[in-house]
Amino acid sequence: xxxxxxxYRLEADHSLAxxxxxxxxxxxxxxxxxxxxxxxxxxxxxxxxxGKYANLRCFKNMNMNNLNCKYRSxxxxxxxxxxxxxxxxxxxxxxxxxxxLLTVDNCPTHxxxxxxxxxxxxxxxxxxxxSKIQPCDAGIIRAFKAHxxxxxxxxxxxxxxxxxxxxxxxxxxxxxxxxxxxxxxxVKTTTIANCFRHSKxxxxxxxxxxxxxxELDEGIQGLNEVISNLHYRNVMDVEHLLNYPRENDAVMxxxxxxxxxxxxxxxxxxxxxxxxxxxxVVPNVSLKxxxxxxxxxxxxxxQHEQNIPEVVYxxxxxxxxxxxx
Numbered sequence: 582x583x584x585x586x587x588x589y590r591l592e593a594d595h596s597l598a599x600x601x602x603x604x605x606x607x608x609x610x611x612x613x614x615x616x617x618x619x620x621x622x623x624x625x626x627x628x629x630x631x632g633k634y635a636n637l638r639c640f641k642n643m644n645m646n647n648l649n650c651k652y653r654s655x656x657x658x659x660x661x662x663x664x665x666x667x668x669x670x671x672x673x674x675x676x677x678x679x680x681x682l683l684t685v686d687n688c689p690t691h692x693x694x695x696x697x698x699x700x701x702x703x704x705x706x707x708x709x710x711x712s713k714i715q716p717c718d719a720g721i722i723r724a725f726k727a728h729x730x731x732x733x734x735x736x737x738x739x740x741x742x743x744x745x746x747x748x749x750x751x752x753x754x755x756x757x758x759x760x761x762x763x764x765x766x767x768v769k770t771t772t773i774a775n776c777f778r779h780s781k782x783x784x785x786x787x788x789x790x791x792x793x794x795x796e797l798d799e800g801i802q803g804l805n806e807v808i809s810n811l812h813y814r815n816v817m818d819v820e821h822l823l824n825y826p827r828e829n830d831a832v833m834x835x836x837x838x839x840x841x842x843x844x845x846x847x848x849x850x851x852x853x854x855x856x857x858x859x860x861x862v863v864p865n866v867s868l869k870x871x872x873x874x875x876x877x878x879x880x881x882x883x884q885h886e887q888n889i890p891e892v893v894y895x896x897x898x899x900x901x902x903x904x905x906x
Contacts, residue, residue, distance in 0.1 A: 583717035622770030727800035728767035
């Protein structure tokens with residue numbers, strides 16, 4: 582388990598950061614993402630996302646249980662010890678009936694004692710060793726970020742093709758969807774297993790063969806291709822993008838007792854905080870509208886795309902689901 586900062590709307594263009602023109606300041610809106618998985622990648626735990634706002638307009642009309650992630654918030658989008666204990670308690674319930682050793686970083690935000698754990702034992706990595714033996718830092722987070730950015734930039738390209746206004750101005754809900762796809766579908770199990778092998782946590786007899794170099798670089802190659810298609814004026818190197826300065830600064834914070842008390846007193850302040858201009862309410866979609874959208878998409882695929890039977894069959898399953906509702 583590990584946390585990482587993510588500038589979820591960061592564009593790969595240096596000129597946006599250097600040109601002093603109104604509207605061209607580099608967007609560094611940040612969230613914190615918690616990733617967790619087992620040694621062979623067969624169990625990728627649902628992401629936890631920490632943002633700055635509790636009641637975003639884009640969440641209205643949404644069933645938060647369907648996001649396939651847990652969302653928390655505080656004013657700085659940081660991991661705090663209360664969130665850590667919340668995560669560990671949730672994870673312990675998820676591991677019901679199993680005996681699990683969970684490796685975590687040794688930092689003030691991760692309390693050494695979490696009460697009432699039945700299925701999970703915490704193993705704290707020695708101080709100052711995270712970069713060397715933390716599997717998530719050995720390439721798992723890097724792969725996740727590469728796939729996230731590829732999906733984000735692909736959405737910008739698609740928006741430009743249909744002349745959508747400001748396609749780069751995604752909201753937290755969009756970011757969560759991209760993150761879920763990147764984590765659950767794009768990050769390969771072999772990449773995860775190899776990172777555990779590299780960090781020496783996995784025993785030699787259980788090691789899997791190291792994957793081909795091309796497989797490890799697949800996400801980077803795809804990201805490079807999408808960035809190239811955007812024709813940025815002063816394109817950013819992918820390595821710089823994936824290790825962007827200050828992205829992980831202060832991802833975690835251990836509040837004082839006074840700050841905890843104050844946060845309880847001001848628990849409703851988030852409702853009055855101004856939200857980003859791009860956070861808008863997603864309108865309610867009726868069953869009829871959803872069904873018609875499915876029909877339209879099926880017709881589009883059959884008329885304009887190469888034969889993709891898996892997608893057509895998946896849409897048919899969606900249609901069957903509508904009938905059964």
